[in-house]
Amino acid sequence: MAQTYLIVGAGNMGGALLSGWLKSSLVNARNLAIIDPNPGIEAVYAIERGAKHLADFDGIPRNTKTILLAVKPQMFPQMRRQLAEALGEDVLIISIMAGISTQALKDAFPGADIVRAMPNTPAAIGKGVTAFTADPALKSEKVEAIKTLLGATGKVIRIETDEQINAVTAVSGSGPAYIFNLCEALAKAAQSIGLPPDVAAQLARETIIGASALLEASDQSPTELREAVTSPGGTTQAALDVLMADDGQGQLMRRAVVAALARAREFSE
Numbered sequence: 001m002a003q004t005y006l007i008v009g010a011g012n013m014g015g016a017l018l019s020g021w022l023k024s025s026l027v028n029a030r031n032l033a034i035i036d037p038n039p040g041i042e043a044v045y046a047i048e049r050g051a052k053h054l055a056d057f058d059g060i061p062r063n064t065k066t067i068l069l070a071v072k073p074q075m076f077p078q079m080r081r082q083l084a085e086a087l088g089e090d091v092l093i094i095s096i097m098a099g100i101s102t103q104a105l106k107d108a109f110p111g112a113d114i115v116r117a118m119p120n121t122p123a124a125i126g127k128g129v130t131a132f133t134a135d136p137a138l139k140s141e142k143v144e145a146i147k148t149l150l151g152a153t154g155k156v157i158r159i160e161t162d163e164q165i166n167a168v169t170a171v172s173g174s175g176p177a178y179i180f181n182l183c184e185a186l187a188k189a190a191q192s193i194g195l196p197p198d199v200a201a202q203l204a205r206e207t208i209i210g211a212s213a214l215l216e217a218s219d220q221s222p223t224e225l226r227e228a229v230t231s232p233g234g235t236t237q238a239a240l241d242v243l244m245a246d247d248g249q250g251q252l253m254r255r256a257v258v259a260a261l262a263r264a265r266e267f268s269e
């Protein structure tokens with residue numbers, strides 16, 4: 001009998017992962033169970049196609065072997081005991097909750113294989129990047145199965161330490177928001193120098209889309225691509241003198257990721 005995959009919390013990220021699993025046929029909707037009082041659109045789609053929508057942990061099928069934890073980290077303390085009691089043996093827990101450490105997961109689910117992973121929202125269109133950490137002693141077949149599951153939504157990178165997952169969270173987990181904010185800032189700046197709001201928004205958006213697509217398609221590094229835009233003594237150089245100054249974007253980005261890292265660590269406490 002095929003195993004059941006359980007998703008606890010099927011909102012933005014849980015939904016993106018479950019959608020990737022279904023689209024890549026790694027999981028059949030009939031082998032999926034979802035616990036979420038207010039499931040997102042992807043989960044509703046899966047439920048319409050046969051996934052079980054469970055009201056509580058008591059209904060978890062006995063053959064549940066893989067559990068994706070995708071609720072907000074603040075929810076975890078109040079559900080961990082009940083969930084652990086409802087699970088059988090030999091289960092794999094994949095947690096994408098920001099800041100909840102591998103040790104906290106091990107304490108909650110003794111005996112389970114624990115994977116702590118950090119995806120990002122481009123996962124929703126198969127363009128995510130997910131870093132994960134797992135017990136170094138985990139058998140290679142299990143690691144490959146985990147990579148396949150996480151790889152259904154984009155690229156996968158295995159990293160060594162639990163603490164590095166907090167750093168990943170600050171960089172690629174939260175990172176899409178930094179880029180969307182850059183888009184907002186560019187549009188606002190465009191308006192401030194006289195462009196109509198709709199034109200400003202369109203130019204900012206298409207610039208980010210175009211630059212990202214070029215970065216993906218090109219063999220050149222971001223530095224080389226930047227240099228290709230920058231004529232010596234030209235307009236780009238004038239802007240980069242501001243952005244690359246000591247108190248410019250580099251410094252601002254460092255402060256941003258340090259703040260995100262600190263927040264992730266607070267969740268671990």
Ligand SMILES: NC(=O)C1=CN([C@@H]2O[C@H](COP(=O)(O)OP(=O)(O)OC[C@H]3O[C@@H](n4cnc5c(N)ncnc54)[C@H](O)[C@@H]3O)[C@@H](O)[C@H]2O)C=CC1
Binds near residue numbers: 011012079121174
């Ligand atoms: N949104 C993002 O960019 C990323 C989020 N994460 C992590 O993913 C997790 C989920 O985040 P999002 O998907 O953004 O949040 P979300 O709010 O979209 O999804 C959370 C889901 O949990 C459900 N939920 C609430 N109480 C529940 C309960 N008692 N039992 C089961 N489900 C319950 C909600 O109805 C909701 O659908 C968080 O731990 C976050 O740290 C990780 C990487 C990126």
Ligand SMILES: O=C(O)[C@@H]1CCC=N1
Binds near residue numbers: 173174
């Ligand atoms: O903002 C958050 O806490 C989550 C983790 C990474 C992206 N969103």
